[in-house]
Amino acid sequence: MVEKDIRRRTIHDVAQAAGVSISTASNALNGTGRTNAETRERVKRVAKEIGFRPNTLARGLLSKRSHAIGMLTNDTYGRLTLPMAAGVSEVLVDHGLSVFLCATNNDPRLARLHLEALLDRQVDGIIFTATRLDLKPPAELAKLAIPVVYAFAEGPPENISFFPDDAQGARLAVEHMKGLGRSRILHITGPEDYLAVRIRAKAYRESFGKDAEVLYGDWSEEWGHEAIDTVFSRPGEKPDAIFCGNDEIARGVIDALRDIDIAVPKDVAVVGFDNWEVISRQTRPPLTTVDMELKEIGRRAGLAILSLTKGETVPTGITRLSCRLVVRQSCGGQAG
Amino acid sequence: MVEKDIRRRTIHDVAQAAGVSISTASNALNGTGRTNAETRERVKRVAKEIGFRPNTLARGLLSKRSHAIGMLTNDTYGRLTLPMAAGVSEVLVDHGLSVFLCATNNDPRLARLHLEALLDRQVDGIIFTATRLDLKPPAELAKLAIPVVYAFAEGPPENISFFPDDAQGARLAVEHMKGLGRSRILHITGPEDYLAVRIRAKAYRESFGKDAEVLYGDWSEEWGHEAIDTVFSRPGEKPDAIFCGNDEIARGVIDALRDIDIAVPKDVAVVGFDNWEVISRQTRPPLTTVDMELKEIGRRAGLAILSLTKGETVPTGITRLSCRLVVRQSCGGQAG
DNA sequence: TCGTGATGATAAAAGGTTTTATCAGATTCC
DNA sequence: GGAATCTGATAAAACCTTTTATCATCACGA
Structure with a gap:
């Protein structure tokens, strides 16, 4: 660790301390070129002793790889971005890559500013993330010379993007309820113009089959309330299970059910x-x-x-990653 | 913007295109040295035309300032960190500084790893953030040669840290209720071993005076419920106002009050x-x-x-920034 | 006409690392 | 024994900027 007022040690210091030339020091440390095993060990030992750590800037200048990537997000709130950022940096830190986080706040000017700053820094790649799936990423991204990956956001055709598997997630929910003997499952969800909403609704219909009914609204608890009020005040058979488009709606649903004395x-x-x-x-219940x-x-x-920064090729297209069902108590069954 | 397969333009290209030496180009672009006004303009124009943008790595190598800072956080969830990070980067991007985000996940090994990576990158400074105020930052931080600022976290003595003004926030809440004619105000809050909890409770006591009562618990809705059940089932006068330690508790409180038919x-x-x-x-109500x-x-x-990276001195110590009361409908009054 | 100063431009060094080409010395082969 | 090969190490170039020191050129005053 670098202490106050102590100049950082350079490879020059290592070379001098080991009584060897700069290039030999470099070769020894990186295992490149031809070096005698004995000198190699000595150099490494000396480097560790004096606390040498290579200057990433200098290294990057030459190799044209900064060993840093940029993450561009329009999420101010952080609910989606931070967990993803944590995953990104967790996987990269061991490979010596760091992550610039740039919050664009949905402002194109700011996005552009950040993007240019990232390019000036010679970042090795960019991950673009959006909170609303249908927000288009800046068009410039498609033309960059460096790799771009989209997470939770749709890139241009022929690009690489990662999404949750909404369909599988929806099936997970429906199958779980069916497995517990529920036979009249209703789907209360968000706005129909969200792609994810349509995908989940479709999977719900296919998995549940007959009598499927989808109520579209917005993402709020209030909408959950409202939907329950409507459904339980109209004539006809009532649902014995409800699959909600997000947790906020579910919360509204549960509260509304309690208000009319229906047990969950x-x-x-x-x-x-x-x-x-x-x-x-x-x-209540969880x-x-x-x-x-x-x-x-x-x-x-x-x-x-x-992989992309190493020059390896990665299959393009959308990859959908499995969702996981977290069983608490709102369905009964094993954890109920 | 850099297009695919096009090498980035260097200052060498600018010099050549403008028919001038590299040093003149540099001087003209940065306004340093002595340059003829006419040449200066020409160089600038050419630079813009061919899309020259200086390589931050090379610049940083020489100036020993990377124009980047690191933000070290132990918050996985993002509720506190991302808004702060957005503020940091918003203020810095205009000065050409970028932000490395490092999530340490409360793991000392990871914290150390990230810290070393940041130092190898010659960051100009570090901002440390914690979600729990009482979590100690890594001890190495205090010994660094570069400036460190603590946000929402307590640094070692003689350092610079920023906090919300918990006392003022608490007074804001209490005074608001008093101003609306409430005279029996109860405080239901989180665990007493949080510093912020103690500060808020103290301010509440001082502002409310006589009959102040503080109930300590945890940060959950459940605790809000429980507290209400206790208070309203015991004998004696009941509160006509409740100041809660966070929104989750408040939500539990509101729900519990509705359950026992007390109107908010x-x-x-x-x-x-x-x-x-x-x-x-x-x-309900908001x-x-x-x-x-x-x-x-x-x-x-x-x-x-x-300021610190510019060598300016910044007064050390804790700076507490004012909180703001967001008036919705749970107190009546103007917005009710 | 010759120094003096000012002006505007440039060559070169510096920053820390990696890489290419070169070099000296030892070893092998005919 | 001399040429060829191999080994281990090194000097120098390269990456791209900024900065320092140097260099022409010109105008001016003596």
Whole structure:
């Protein structure tokens, strides 16, 4: 660790201390060129002793690889971005790559500014992330000379992107309820113009089959309330299970059901989507929900960038990563 | 913007295109040395035409300033970190500084790894952030040769840190309720071993005076429920206002009050703390709460680092930034 | 006409590392 | 024994900027 007022040690210092030339020192440390085993060991030992750590700037200048990548996000709130960023940096730190985080706040000017700064820094690649799937990434991204990976965001055709497997997640939820003997499953979800909403709804229909019914609204608890009020005040058979488009809606649903004295999970089972723990842990009863494994998405995006920067080819197209069902108590069954 | 397969333009290209030497080009672009006004303009024009952007690595190598800073956080969830990071980068991007985000996940090994990577990159400064105020930052930080600023985290003595003004925030809440005619205000809050909890409780006591009562618990909704059940089932006078330690507790409180048919805000006013919008916007009625202005904290931390890297001196010690009361409907009054 | 100063441009060094080409010395082969 | 081969090490170039020191050129005053 570098202490106050002590100049950083350079490879020059190592060479001098080991009584060897700069190039030999470099070769010894990196295992390149031809070096005598004995000198190699000596150089390495000396380097460790005096606490030499190579200057990444100088190294990057020559190799044209900065060993850093940029992460461009429009998420101000952090619910989606930070878990992904953690996954990205977790996977990259061991390979000596660091991550620049750039919050664009949905402002194109800011996005451009950050992008230029990243390029000036010679980043090895860029990961673009959006909170709304349908927000288009800046068009410049498609033309860059460096690899770009999209996480939770749709890139231009022929690019590499990672998404949660919304369809599989939805099936997970529906199958879980069916497995617990529920036969009248309703789907209350967000706005139909979200791609993810349409995918989940389609999977729900296919998995549940007959009598499928989807209610589109917005992402709020309020909409959950409203939907329940509507459904339970109209004539006809009532659902015995509800698959919600996200945890906020699920929370509204559970609260509304309690208000009209319908027991969860006894009378109606509820499943959410997101596993946003502030919500899903705090509903009464705690919510069984689908986790999108954001950290894993980040990890995979990081690995993809890593391969690309090494010049390896990565298959293009959308990769959808499995969701996981987190069983709590809103459906009864094993954990109920 | 750099297109595929096109080598980046260097200052060498600019010099050649402008028919001038490299040093003149540099001088003209940076306004250093002596240059004829006419040549200066020409060089600048040419540079813009061919899309020259200086290589930050090369620049940093010489100046020993990388124009990048590191942000070290132990927050995996992102609720606190990302707003701060957004503030930091917002303030720095205009000065050409970028931000490395390093999530340490509370793992000392990882923290060390990231720290070393940051130093190898010659970062100009480091911002350390913690979610729990009492988590100690790595000891190595205190010995670094580069400036360190603590945001939402307590550094070693004689260092620079930024916090929300918890006392002022608490007073804001209490005074608001008093101003609306409430006279029996109760404080339901988190664990007493959090410093922020003690500060807020103290300010509440001082501001409210007589009959102050603080109930310590944890940060959950459940605790809010439990506290209400206790208070309203015991004999004696009941509160007409409740100041909660965070929004989750407030939500539990509001739900519990509804369960026992006590009207909010008519019978009891409720104020939260955090302005965590997933919660505060969704309670019924929407929650009046104290916003800690995390983005502003980030901004200030960024500015402090900026000054320090320029060699300016910044007063050491803890700076507490004002909180803001967000008035919604859980207290009645103007917005009720 | 010759120094003096000012002006504007340039060559060269510096920053820390990697890499290519070169070199000296030892070893092998005919 | 001399040429060829191999080994281990090194000098120097390269990456791209900024900065320092140097160098022409011209105008001016003596």
